[in-house]
Amino acid sequence: MNQLPGPVKAYFDASNEERLDSFLAAFNDDAYVFDDNREFRGIEEIRNWSKTDIFGAHVRFEITDATEHDGVYAVIASLDGDFDKTNLPSPFFLKHTFKLSGGKINELQVSLP
Template identity: 40%
Template sequence: MVTFADDALVNDQLRDYWGKKAIRDWAERDIIGERLTIAVTKVVRHYESFIVIADIDGNFDKRGLPDPFVLAFYFTPHNEFIVQLIILRNRHDI
């Protein structure tokens, strides 16, 4: 949590989580609670932002999901903190 700005935004599954408390609750439920594993396969720097591509696994319902299940994490830093993280399932590799 120390890497997020106090007023950071995380958007996961088309839901916004604003601020550290909401982000902590989301992480406890959807990351830690689902025992998510994230295997980074690619990192792209785009100007001052970063895109991290990763294979995702864990104890969540995988019915209808591709194997491997790949997500893109779009990080926007500012003053050494993450101010925005958008998580998307892309249909094409970047």
């Protein structure tokens, strides 16, 4: 997939550039995130999750694959940052599955590929 929709691209770009406000602007106010068996609902919970798990750890993503099926975008990205990498493969990949609504991220699920 050559072209990611704006909110998906913004998610990765803002993460890599450590721009929290731009990151949050990619989400609907009532968006849902499921990451590492934890659920985050609404922009304030997503803010707290991202400040700790993404921005606090200085996570950097490199997209390696992206597909779209029925309006759902699945992006595989390697990641690095200041987090415990004990027993993690190198490179370490995660799958981000995005559902959009109203031009923003409405749902994000982060999982192993």
